[in-house]
Amino acid sequence: MAAFFFFIVLGTRPVVKQGTEIIRRPCPNCGDWRNFREVRWRNYFTLFFIPLFPVGPERQGYTCPACGLTLGVEAAQASVAVQETRPERSAEATLVVQCPRCDGRMRVPLRERGFVAICPHCTKEFRVKGQHEEIPEAEIRVE
Secondary structure, eight states: OOOOOOOOOEEEEEEEEEEEEEEEEEOTTTOSEEEEEEEEEEEEEEETTEEEEEOSOOEEEEEOTTTOOEEEHHHHHHHHHHHTSOOOOOSSOEEEEEOTTTOOEEEEEOOSSOEEEEOTTTOOEEEEOOOOSOOOOOOOOOO
């Protein structure tokens, strides 16, 4: 007597399509200005990881190309109007540095003497050198 076993893999997964619209805004996750690209996605019922038919409505949003954060249409467009004005410089200036291991960017306080920072992306500790002269403020152009 022979026994046969057959596995069926069922599930759902989103199918993502990139749009043509781009919004320039600061990313709340990265902290830098990015070109957010329009994306549309819809969940599909899958059989053996092959999408068969749509399940649920199509959704739309904007995705950060650096970190992958996706914002809804209202959130992305509303925060652009608020963030268009340049914020006042805080009492303690910050500096954007890049991790030597994972190339992740982070903001650190600008200090005269060096200190040890921990990368929030890969948790590597590395030394940030101090800054002795005045750092010029970067110009941000919104196109």
